Amino acid sequence: xRLSWPAALIGKPSIVALRTWVxxxxxxxxxxxxxxxxxxxxxxxxxAISQRVREQCWPPAKVIGxxxxxxxxEIRPDVSRHRDFVFLxxxxxxxxxxxxxxxxxxxxxxxxxxxxxxxxxxxxxxxRAALEDLAAQLSIGGQVQFTGNLRGDALVDCINQxxxxxxxxxxxxxxxxxxxxxxxxxxxxxxxxxxxxxxxVGDAGLTFKRGDLSDMVEQSLRLLENEDLRQxxxxxxxxxxxxxVPQKVxxxxxxxxxxxxxx
Numbered sequence: 001x002r003l004s005w006p007a008a009l010i011g012k013p014s015i016v017a018l019r020t021w022v023x024x025x026x027x028x029x030x031x032x033x034x035x036x037x038x039x040x041x042x043x044x045x046x047x048a049i050s051q052r053v054r055e056q057c058w059p060p061a062k063v064i065g066x067x068x069x070x071x072x073x074e075i076r077p078d079v080s081r082h083r084d085f086v087f088l089x090x091x092x093x094x095x096x097x098x099x100x101x102x103x104x105x106x107x108x109x110x111x112x113x114x115x116x117x118x119x120x121x122x123x124x125x126x127x128r129a130a131l132e133d134l135a136a137q138l139s140i141g142g143q144v145q146f147t148g149n150l151r152g153d154a155l156v157d158c159i160n161q162x163x164x165x166x167x168x169x170x171x172x173x174x175x176x177x178x179x180x181x182x183x184x185x186x187x188x189x190x191x192x193x194x195x196x197x198x199x200x201v202g203d204a205g206l207t208f209k210r211g212d213l214s215d216m217v218e219q220s221l222r223l224l225e226n227e228d229l230r231q232x233x234x235x236x237x238x239x240x241x242x243x244x245v246p247q248k249v250x251x252x253x254x255x256x257x258x259x260x261x262x263x
Contacts, residue, residue, distance in 0.1 A: 050196025091125030
């Protein structure tokens with residue numbers, strides 16, 4: 001919005017990239033949002049970061065998903081992949097870390113083979129103490145590790161220790177870069193089906209109904225018990241990630257820019 005007024009005066013063609021919802025947190029539309037829609041109508045090109053953002057905000061938009069930091073997030077063969085599930089995100093209710101803890105408890109409770117499963121929670125936030133209490137109440141405190149915030153090589157090394165990434169967001173994420181980051185580190189993502197998370201994982205991960213703990217557990221069991229499925233998803237990750245390195249995403253943005261100039 002800050003750039004719209006000088007752009008209108010200069011008269012240059014403009015392109016808008018929609019990286020989140022054009023609405024208030026509760027889904028309502030305020031004055032600022034209505035002004036944004038006016039500006040979208042004036043733009044020569046609109047890019048949405050996921051199919052869901054396009055459908056909800058501006059159906060004529062071209063979908064170009066986010067890139068991930070391919071220079072950082074990678075598989076590190078020298079790191080032992082000896083842990084099971086990892087959650088990465090701010091510890092607030094919208095991100096669903098409590099669902100991850102409950103899912104681990106159910107998996108451990110359903111089968112003797114799953115009693116040694118582990119969960120690592122990377123991140124910090126106001127819900128941390130409550131989440132630690134939840135793990136203790138469910139008698140799985142020894143299986144759940146809280147690392148706090150990690151960055152850079154320490155973060156990449158930690159993710160590389162795991163087989164699966166849980167992204168159980170209750171909020172509809174516009175995209176979900178964390179799924180790409182986990183995938184790039186060799187994890188198979190299991191994500192909620194809200195917002196842009198299905199776009200983020202493509203054919204290289206599984207989705208479950210947003211907020212549905214039973215479905216989350218069911219999809220996780222599918223991976224634990226089906227080696228062929230694990231190999232299929234892992235094989236699909238390479239092609240999926242190739243399309244989301246910064247250079248490829250930049251090329252697609254450039255196509256939209258050139259088309260806008262040609263108009």
